[in-house]
Amino acid sequence: MSTSNSPATSEESGRGSSNGAPLLELRGVTKRFGPVQALSRVNFEIPPGQVTALAGDNGAGKSVTIKTIAGLWAPDEGEIVWEGKPVHFHGPRDAEAAGITTIYQDLALCDNLDIVQNMFLGHERLKNRLLDEGSMELTAKDTLKELHVVTIRSIRQPVASLSGGQRQSVAVAKAVMSKAKLVIMDEPTAALGVSQTRMVLDLIKRLASGGVAVILVSHNLNDVFEVADRVVILQLGRMVAQGPVSEFDPASVVDYMTTGRSSRGPSAQAGQSERGA
Amino acid sequence: MPDEFSSPGVPSEMEEPPLSTELAEDETAAPEDELAIKAAAPEVLADSLGEYLRVWGRRIRSGESGALPIVAGLIVIIIFFQVERSKFLSALNLVNLFQQASIYILLGAAQLFALILSEIDLSVGYVLALGAFVVAELIANPVNFPWWLGILGMIVVTASWGYIQGSLITRLHIPSFVVTLAGLLFLEGVVLELAQIDKSAVGGVISVQPTSVIYKLVNANISPGASWVVLVVVLAIFAAAAIRSAATRRAQGLSAPPLSITLLTIAIAAIGGIVLVYVCTINRGLLVPLKGVPYVIPFVGLVLFIYTVMLGRTRLGRYMYAIGANPEAARRAGIHVQRVRRIAFVFSAMTAGLAGLVYASQLGSVSTDTDGGTYTLYAVAAAVIGGASLFGGRGKPLHALLGGLVIGVVYNGLALMGISAAGQFIATAIVLLVAAAVDSLVRRRGETTV
Numbered sequence: 001m002s003t004s005n006s007p008a009t010s011e012e013s014g015r016g017s018s019n020g021a022p023l024l025e026l027r028g029v030t031k032r033f034g035p036v037q038a039l040s041r042v043n044f045e046i047p048p049g050q051v052t053a054l055a056g057d058n059g060a061g062k063s064v065t066i067k068t069i070a071g072l073w074a075p076d077e078g079e080i081v082w083e084g085k086p087v088h089f090h091g092p093r094d095a096e097a098a099g100i101t102t103i104y105q106d107l108a109l110c111d112n113l114d115i116v117q118n119m120f121l122g123h124e125r126l127k128n129r130l131l132d133e134g135s136m137e138l139t140a141k142d143t144l145k146e147l148h149v150v151t152i153r154s155i156r157q158p159v160a161s162l163s164g165g166q167r168q169s170v171a172v173a174k175a176v177m178s179k180a181k182l183v184i185m186d187e188p189t190a191a192l193g194v195s196q197t198r199m200v201l202d203l204i205k206r207l208a209s210g211g212v213a214v215i216l217v218s219h220n221l222n223d224v225f226e227v228a229d230r231v232v233i234l235q236l237g238r239m240v241a242q243g244p245v246s247e248f249d250p251a252s253v254v255d256y257m258t259t260g261r262s263s264r265g266p267s268a269q270a271g272q273s274e275r276g277a
Numbered sequence: 278m279p280d281e282f283s284s285p286g287v288p289s290e291m292e293e294p295p296l297s298t299e300l301a302e303d304e305t306a307a308p309e310d311e312l313a314i315k316a317a318a319p320e321v322l323a324d325s326l327g328e329y330l331r332v333w334g335r336r337i338r339s340g341e342s343g344a345l346p347i348v349a350g351l352i353v354i355i356i357f358f359q360v361e362r363s364k365f366l367s368a369l370n371l372v373n374l375f376q377q378a379s380i381y382i383l384l385g386a387a388q389l390f391a392l393i394l395s396e397i398d399l400s401v402g403y404v405l406a407l408g409a410f411v412v413a414e415l416i417a418n419p420v421n422f423p424w425w426l427g428i429l430g431m432i433v434v435t436a437s438w439g440y441i442q443g444s445l446i447t448r449l450h451i452p453s454f455v456v457t458l459a460g461l462l463f464l465e466g467v468v469l470e471l472a473q474i475d476k477s478a479v480g481g482v483i484s485v486q487p488t489s490v491i492y493k494l495v496n497a498n499i500s501p502g503a504s505w506v507v508l509v510v511v512l513a514i515f516a517a518a519a520i521r522s523a524a525t526r527r528a529q530g531l532s533a534p535p536l537s538i539t540l541l542t543i544a545i546a547a548i549g550g551i552v553l554v555y556v557c558t559i560n561r562g563l564l565v566p567l568k569g570v571p572y573v574i575p576f577v578g579l580v581l582f583i584y585t586v587m588l589g590r591t592r593l594g595r596y597m598y599a600i601g602a603n604p605e606a607a608r609r610a611g612i613h614v615q616r617v618r619r620i621a622f623v624f625s626a627m628t629a630g631l632a633g634l635v636y637a638s639q640l641g642s643v644s645t646d647t648d649g650g651t652y653t654l655y656a657v658a659a660a661v662i663g664g665a666s667l668f669g670g671r672g673k674p675l676h677a678l679l680g681g682l683v684i685g686v687v688y689n690g691l692a693l694m695g696i697s698a699a700g701q702f703i704a705t706a707i708v709l710l711v712a713a714a715v716d717s718l719v720r721r722r723g724e725t726t727v
Contacts, residue, residue: 106606110603113598113602121612124592130586130590134529135529154532
C-alpha cells in the first residue's frame, strides 16, 4: 500500500494507512537553516505497533526529521499531527511528555552509574526524601524482563561494563519505562558486531510487538529489511517514497536513496511527480 | 529549548561518532554471560559467604577494586614508619596525627565536589585561610560573636564565595581552572588585607582564645566515659541500619549481602571504632593526664557522614555523578546541570571553610603566613590518592578520608624521622604518583577485560 507524497495531497495522506489512524503524521513539513533547505514538504505517517525505517543517504535530512519530531525545533511550514491532533512542541520535554522518546547514537548513558541509576536518571523515586533504590531496582528488573534482556549479569553493574548491544538495551528499557508510545532510534546498530546487532534487532521487534511505534534511522539495508514493517525514504530533504517493506527491495531502496526515483519500487510515480514539481 | 542539544542554524546531519569501539566487537563475553542467564532469579550475586567472596574477587580482578589498594598502601606506610620510629604508633602521636590529618581530610572532601563534576577548585587553600580568618575575627574583639554565630558567619562567607565562583563558571562559561586560579590569587590578597585592616591583628596574627569553643574543637577531648558511650550509640545505629537495609532488600526480592557479610561489616566497623577510642583514651599526657577523643574526630566523621548520604542517597548527589560522567546525558534527563555545578562549588568552598575552622582551632591563631597554595595542592592530592578521578564521576567521601589520612601519615611520619620540609614534599609527590599509577593500572586492566 503506497501513499502519495505529493504536497497537493498531503491532507488526505492519512486515509492511505492500512492500520487505522496513524500515531504520528508529518504534513508538508519544511525546515530551513538560513539558505539551506533541510526539509521540503515532507509527508509521512507512522502507524502504532510497527517499525518504520527512515532511510536516506548522508544529508538526506534524516537527523533533521527526527530532531523536528523530537521537538528540538519547530518546522517552518507544515504540521506535525500526533494522535490525530496537530501539535507544537516547544522543546524535547514537550515531545517526551507526549510520549516520544529519541535514542540518539551516543545513547546518553552515564558510564559510572549502574543500570538502575541510568534508567531512572532524572526521574528518581524518593522515600523519606532519600532515593528509593529498592523500588527503582524492582521496576527496572521487570522492564528488562519484559524486553527479554537476559544477558545482563547484575542490574547493579555500571553501564561501562556492558557490551554495545546491552547498552542499547538499557537505553530502550529506559524509553519503555517512560511509557513512550513512539521510540525513535538513531542508527542503533551502527557500531555493533554481528551478534550484538542481532540482539538489538530482536529488541526492536519486541518493542513494536508491545504496541510501541518505532522509527528506525538506518543506513544498513540488511537491518531495514530484517526488522522494518514500513519504509520511508528521504533524498535531499524530500520524501521520495514510503510504503510497506514488502513493496521494496534493496535495489529499489538504493535507487530512491541516491537518485530519488526507481523504476522498480511502489512510489515510482510519486517520485517522478515530486521531481517535476 | 533547542540550545539543549546543538545550536540551530547548523544544517549538518550531526552524525555522531560511533560507540566506542572496544565495546563494539564484544562477542567474547557471551559464554560467561549465558551461564548467568537467570532473568527471573534474584540476581546472580551471592547468597552464601563463599559465593559473595567469589563475586567480590571477580570485581576486584575486573578493576573495581574500590578502596582496597589505598588501604593496603596505608598499612604499608604505617608499618614502615613504625619500624623506623617506634614512637609512631604511640597514643600521643596517633592522636596528633588524627588532628593534623583532619585538615587534609576536609580539604580532600572539598576538592571531591569539584572533581566529581569533572571540574577543579584551585581556590580551596585560600578559602581555608579566608574561613580561618573570618571565624577568628568574628569571635574576637571587636565583634565578639558567640562561637556558633562565628561558625555560621564563616559558612555564609565561604558558601557565598563558592557561589560566586560557580556562577562565573556556569554563567560566563569560564573554565573552573581559570576562575578558581583567580580565586586563589584574589583571596591571598584579601587575607593579607584583612590582617592589615583588623586592629586586633598583631603583626598579621589574630589569636583564638584558648577558652573559646573554637579552640577546644581540636585541643579539647571528650571524656573517656563519654567517648565510649558515643561509640556504642553510633555502632548500634550503624548495625541496626545495616541489618534493616539488608532485610528490607531481601523482603523486596532483591539481592542483598548475606547476613554473615553484614555482620562482618559491622564487626570491622566496631573493631575500628574500638581501637580508635581505645587509643584516644590511653593517657597520652607527658606531665598532666591527657586522655579522651578530641572533638575534631567526631566532627570530621559527622561531616563525612552527611556528605556520604548526600552523594549516595539523594538526587543532588546522583546528579553530581551523572554530570561528571556525561553532562549531555544529564541535560537530556532534565537535570539542571548548571545549577548542580554551582551547588557543587558552594559545597567545595564551604567544606574548605570547615577545614579553615579546624586550622584556626589547631593553631590557636590565624596569620597571613597560611600557605594556601600548598593546601590547595594537598587537597587535590588527598582526593586523588584516595581514589577520586580527575576525569569526573568517581570518588566518595570515604576516599577523601583515606587520602587525607595518607597525607597526614606521611607528613607526621617524616616529621618524626626529622626529615625536612623538602623531604616531605618529595615524599608526598611520590605517594601521589604511586597512588595514581596503581589506580590507573588496576582500572586499565578492568577496561580491557570488559
